[in-house]
Amino acid sequence: MFVSTIAKPAHSHVFLGADHERSERRTWWVIWLCGAMMIAEIVGGLLFGSIALVADGLHMSTHAGALLLAALAYRYARKHANDPRFSFGTGKFGDLAGFTSAIILTMIALLIAYEAIHRFFFPVSIHFAAAIPIACLGLGVNVVSALLLAGGHHHEHGHSHSHGHSHGSEHHEHEAMHRVTTDTGVVELEIFEDGVPPRFRVRPENGQALSASEVTIETVRPDGARQVFTFQDRGLYLESREEIPEPHAFRADLRVGTNLNTIVFEEHDHADEAAHRDNNMRAAIVHVMADAAVSILVIVGLLLAKTFDWLWMDPIVGIVGSFVIASWAFGLIRDTGGILLDMTASRSMAEKLQEAIEAEGDELSDLHLWRLGPGHLGAIVALKTKNTHGPAYYRAKLARFRSLSHVTIEVEHNTGH
Template sequence: MSEYKHSYERKTMWVVLLTAVTMVVEIVFGLSTKSMALLADGIHMGSHVLAIGLSWLAYIIVRKVSKNEKFTGDSNKILSLSGYSSGLMLLIFAIVIMVEAIERLYNPVDIVYKEAIMVAIIGLVVNIASAFLLHHNHEHSDHNIRAAYLHVIADALTSVSAILGLAAAMIWDIPFIDTIAALISSFVIIKWSIGLLKDSGKVLLDIEHHHENHEPHHH
């Protein structure tokens, strides 16, 4: 277990806690202010709490497993499986947001803008803080930390689109801009989750030879 992985485990834990709190706030306000983009951001964050939580769990499992002599498998596979699972979740959540947003286009509602924007900004700040926490050395990275990092960046993007969408909708009084912002977010999420599924899937299926094995295994 390299010392990188150990620091990743600690950082991942903090990000899970930070994101979980923000997610609850965003979903509650998304519902109460009726902002689709904010709700999308909150749900999206929720998927990240699950995903980054998985990453954190994966690090703990790898640490336990690497102490266990009986385990002969490749512990990198555990990290890739975690990455794959979170990619799958992202994909599902993105599709849910799109369906919701399209329905919203047909049935517009009044949005409480100022509160929604405030909360979206808080969300963005948390995401930026998390991104700094999860920033990793590329040569020492694995699918797991990359997945967690991508989740946070994707989150920051949806926060930005929620803020811009809400601001524009408020200034010009066009509620559907909020919906468009939610749709754009979901397209971005879909694109990224598919990339993540491809990359981590390759490792799981042994399609590409492990290039991660340049450091000797420590028992």
């Protein structure tokens, strides 16, 4: 039996998200904003005798505390990323912080529900003149906080749409859609596989007429294998009659009339979005959004109570708000808890790995796939083969899955008849 470990790069165990430092900075910005608002409300409430303002300032302190947990998690994970005591790095620390934040959110939801039910049976007088402006102020702070956090939680994509007309010109793109300039105009080329077998689709960009008989694609794979695809008219686009076999890593020679363009397709690992999600940032955003949702409900409830004298609206919106927060917290607990327990990170990735290993008749005998951090997956692959291939051969087959950051391969040679 041969065992090989792939660790990229150079056996590094740093499995932090791509936007880790940016997310950390933005979380601290929001903490400073909430802290300043907290101090202003508490000091202002004490100076002007407003208990409601003091209460909202104390509420803002719990909000800042939850965000502080997220910021400290980012800092700890970054500072200890190279600590050898962490066998698989500190990438999961954000998930641990997210799980803790979700527990806190659940407790807050229960407290809100308890207070709302209590007030439903034992109503208290409401000072609308003070409560409504405070709720509006809280909503404004939450909107600004959400914008700051969301600003560090985006994806950057490179778009390169400049294509020449020369015969055999070659284009490398990483997006699903490829724009290709031909003699008859610009066409869009993509591999479509949304719930159906993968096929090429060609679509004229400006709606110009395009005959199926004018279009062919020949794929050339790294091992030299070639396949020609013909097309049929589907109305708004042309679709290849033939299905595209896995993997989708090849050179595609697109011929439209007398014009020939070459597009290079690179296989993407198609890992689920959850495998790339930063749950620490997600928890921070959920805190802000939960607070914003409650602020909106409170404003609506207070306005209705003031206008129609419906004092029961205040506890009703409190109960609704508690259910909203609880549902968000439950989703966060479910996702982060699964990661902390090393649940299979991506079913689609597991299927892709099995297809890659068994493509030539080998047998996948065991597979463990778990998340090491945002965008980083670990895997243990055990397989049986009648061939003489060693771990290096299967290492090359799995190299296209860029989310695999730490892989152990076990090869058992079956010499039985």
